[in-house]
Amino acid sequence: MFPFNFEWVWDLGHMVFMGGLWYALTIIGLGVTYCVVKAVKETSEGAQDSHH
Amino acid sequence: MKVGRRRFLAFGIGGAVGTALTPLPWKLMDDISIWTQNWPWTPVPPKGVVSHVNSVCTLCPGRCGITVRKVGDRVVKIEGTKGHPVNDGGICLLGLSGPQFLYGPSRVRSPLKRVGKRGEGRWEAISWEQAVSEVAKRMGELRAKAEPHTVGCLLPEDRGSVAQLFARLLTVYGSPNVMRRPSIEDTYEMALYQTHGIIGRPGFDLQKTTFLLSFGSGYLQGWGSPVHMFRAHSHLLSNSCRVVQVEPRLSISAAKADRWMAVKPGTEAALALGLCHVIVKESLYDKAFVDKHCQGFDAWTDEQGQKQPGFKELVLGNFTPATTAEITGLKQADIIELARNFAKASRPLAICGRGNGSVPGTLGEFMAVYALNALVGSVGRSGGVLALPEAEYLQWPAPEMDEVAAKGMQQQRLDGAGGDKYPLARYRTSYLAALLKGGGYPLKMLLVAGENPVYDLPGSTELKKALADIPFLVSFSSFMDETAAMADLVLPNHIYLERLEDVPPVFGLPKPLLQLCRPVTAPQFDTRHTGDVIIQIARALGGGVAAAFPWPDYESCLKQVLGGHFARLHKDGYLEGRVPELRFETASGRFEFINTEYKAKPAYTPVIPQGDKGVFPLVLTGYDSMRLAGGAVADSPFMVKSVDDTVLKKGDVLVEVNPHTAGQQGLAEGDAVVLATPAGRARVRVHLSHRVPPGMVAMPRGLGHTAYDPFIGGKGVNFNELIAPVPDPVSGLDAAWGIRASLTKV
């Protein structure tokens, strides 16, 4: 799954498949990080009630 | 309270996240996967220096040359020796199983003395000294009572130094009761003597044959030297030679033949004579050969001045294509065509002896096939049947019998062979069960070496009962087989991979071949060479018996009796003799269609299967398969593993039944049934098969072991428990091709 695994070949299959996968994982990872960081920030600012 | 719980939760989650961020879980995951790749309970075979040792496989009478691959001192694989005259690199599954036998769980690990009831399986391990002295004591007692002839000895064969050491022991001790495993060799020896006047066995020159006609011989099922026969068959195919199989069941030999002649069971001899009829009638026979070398083709006048009908009259009068077709169930046209093709082939050869050759058969049939070969000139010719005189390669110093021995030796043999009733027979071992119960005298001691009669002889249920009454039973088996399990003493021999021994010539080969079996590894257990044990018993007996055994051990004995052969055998592993010249030693000095002395002649002697047709509407017959060892050596775990699920399913053997017959009996595939015969009954399952004719039930030989280990034993039924011997009236040998049977659904 990583370029340093010995099965890895820089061919179309790997680029498309792993490209798609890492793209999706990145979006998910960034999304979650964004939410957590924002929540931490909001919590420290005491902004709990502003949402409702 | 709440704060505490929340903190605890936070601590837990924090801890988990923190641990996940360390390399620990990843390292652990990796370590665990490495552990799964090297589970400590999965063996890792140690490496070592690879070496190859050549020897001979003596697991069956085929005697292939083997090359044993060793790693360090471990035997890891057995392969066929390239260029060997028997098998040229090929090997069968029994031969391949050697390492499983060598290290197998059924090996007897030391001399054992029975402590429980007979057959109970409770043993005491004893020393070799004690073992030898117990046998000698018993034998000494019987000899003191002037009953040496009540000691019997059962062997797989009578050739070879160990068999002859046994024979020598019994001779100087005073018993004529040396017995040999029954086989077609008994009948072949007899037929050879009747036609050629030669004591010996036939050889078949299959490499040069152009047309092989087999009368029920399982040439691909263990007949003769199995791998040699396989090679020969492939050779015939490659050279576009014809192979015709005459047999009621579509065996693999029949399936591989160019033509399968599905005769009615037991009528092969009639077909042989029917073919002779056509060949004689159409003058297709080899006139030059018949005129020059044969006696008894035409009518002749014997020494008493009696007019004797010739073979010509015999076949012309009785075996017209119409009659033959009637008897055999074949078409007249097919019989005539076969006869013509056979006679016109350049080097045709006919062979007989059913299946793998464990049932001797009728003398008339063997002589009929001999006559067929003689008619086409295939006797003593390349590509034909050759006469190999007994190879007297072992030079024994003449034994001296004392008075007790001489008296004992004059006793009639227990099996009656060579007596008034069956003068032609040398051994009638098939009848052991009946002989032990109602023979001329009781047997008080039986030595069994290299043979497993409780499993291997027909009527084994009866035999087991009869053997239980023998006061002292000694087995020399390397394995805890059915006979050893019943013995009073087990004196385990080394197995072939651990011992030095001469290997006498192989049956069926066109040239005599003498071989030497050499130890490829040190004995694994506290076993002892049977040759050594015989010498030790003789010495312990003392007196005249001991004097006949002057050797300190078996090896020096072997070297002495092999004489000049030993060095060459030791160097090359085998010694090939020459193809024998055409020669006849009959009274007429010719090939005798009808023996002038004994009047034995080619004949179709119907052998009626035992049993009442009303009670037993079907006929049971056995068949042989290379995947099952039917003889004294059991199957290996690998062999059992290789058996089809249409032959063995869980613990049940499947018997072949024609769908037509099954339909009549209301039986379906896989049905459990009781198979009953006059000799016994057993639970089996039904396998519907068009390979057998309606009315026939076919069962594989080689299953149903009750001893050994769970990998071999407890699977199916032993065919020998369901069959009983039927004597050929002329030879007295067992000629049973089947037995009446019934199937009852359970």
Add this chain to the structure above:
Amino acid sequence: MKEEHRQDGPKKYGMVIDLDKCTGCGSCMVACMSENNAPFREDESDKLLSVAWLRLYKLTNGKPYPDTDVCYLPRPCMHCEGHNGHSPCVSVCPATATDYDSATGIVSQIYTRCFGCRYCMAACPYHARVFNWWDPVWPDGMEKYLNPDVSVRMRGIVEKCSFCYHRLQRAKDKAYAEGRREIREDEYQTACTQACPAGAITFGDLNNPKHAVYKLRKSPRAFRLLERLGTNPKVYYLSSREWVRRAGDNYLADEATGAGKHMAEHKG
């Protein structure tokens, strides 16, 4: 395809099994088991649970007595080439535990990599792949005969015939030690080929005109199993009996035996 053979070109090891000679004796199976450390259990009568790389099938022509005919067919792994090495099993393995070696044509199986998903077994129409349902256990002392050239497989993984790949390794090592670049035909033979008492199995490089298999596979008696699926197997069979050749593949009622033979052959 070019007829001349380059010595350093890729090999394509394959097998030709003469069913006219094969007697179904089972020696190939046992030779394989002995060579490749196959385990055994007390009851091996359920063939679908048995660890055997080579299985013997019994074919029948389905006719009643006495027109019946039977023929045995040994089935090792076919080492399918498929289309450009796209064998049915290799491409489905999720963990790259099985591989098509284009230098030898051998489909390998890495036991320590396989985690036992069995997708390859579902993919193989020949049932050439078997799973280790049990831990391999030898009776005490019997593990002494195990061959150190072949690793014993653990429970929970798939295994199959390797064309005795370790023998190729051994032959290559020997040739290398003797300063040879090429190995001789007889130096690399599978255990089943070597053992076959009928000499029914021939093994060698299908690309090499000097090897026996090269000619044999072009015999009019030759056929392969399930060629029409496009598996492009490297095990050829020979039979002079039409019904046997027809049993090697699926045919619609109106199709002649051998339909699609050439389709599969020249695709790759």
Add this chain to the structure above:
Amino acid sequence: MIDSALIPKGVKRCPTWQFALAVALASGVLLWGVYAMLLCWIKGLNQTNMNNAYGFALWIWADLAVIALGGGAFFTGLLRYVFGKDELKHLINYAVLIGFICYSSAQLILAIDVGQPLRAWFIFWHANVHSMLTEVAFCLSAYFGVLCIEYLPLILENRQIDKVPFWHNLSHNLHHIMAVFAATGAFLSFFHQGSLGGVSGVLFGRPFSFREGVLVWPWTFFLFTWSAAACGPCFTIAITKMTEAIAGKKLVKDNVIQLLAKIAGWMLATYIVAKIIDTIYWATVTAPSKGMNLMDFYSNNAFYGIWILVLEIGICGILPAAILITPAGRKNPKLLTTAAVLGAVGVCVNRWVMVLQTLAVPVLPFESWTLYLPSWQEVATTILPVAYGVILVLISYRYLPVFPQEPELNPIEQ
């Protein structure tokens, strides 16, 4: 009630003892499954009735089936967040919960099914990108992550947890960008649902399941995605109806159900047309090119008779599709539930034949059909996730605001 502090505001829940009893009953079944699971892990897969002909069996079917049924989560999410079908927000929580249960179950079953679970992660580490199963593994795991993210806000909305500012904020933020996750989830689902179809579709050694296709994807790839999108919502509706029946009250408004039913109906209708075309092409072109007739796949035994094709396409395909796309049909509560159940059964039958019948049909002409019955260990481990799902639903329903319309539909009389 001792747990009343945890129960959402404005809803009524059964007494604690009833709840505890239900959980205990389900736990009993769960423990039975866990025992069977441990047997499989410790003693190995010899505990099953699988064999070398049936390398895939009940478990793989269960996997494929639950993932198809769990397809309601991604499809509802897609409709709600990406296509803006706002009404579905009243059902999305439950769809996500069902999806979460299905996907976690699938992973558990896979962990039992593989022969070497301790190194099952090789599927990721030593990934073979050409294998459909690799694609399944990656997308399935990633999508399970998405489901966790989608389920998380619901947990955080528990009355007590929501009081903590951080969780409250996090929940809010997650809601805020849920469309991103839903879209990613839909992308991942498209591929793993498809790849599950590809698992059998690419088997060119198995003429029963092999299909031609486009690029690397056989037609089954698209059929599986489509059928999951069609039948997943059917399952969501069926389970919702079942929950309502057990709870004894209405939890979701009819217009929400009707909308989802209509969409599912059209999905199912279009799917079944595609499936029929696929079947005809396969039966008349693909299979005959391999020398096989349609009836070669459906004869010899009663178990895999042609009835199974009729069941899958007719009774569980055309019939429910017809009910759901006609307003009169889907407005009839009984017919609606029947159609939803049939749709769910249909996808299960489809997955069954694609896994089990694929292996049952002999390919070598001299082999015969092999039939299979699962061992109790296989059945128990397959029921295990059902028990686990029941427990999770019980807990979630009791403590989390799964059905936003519940207080409105069932006002509590003070």
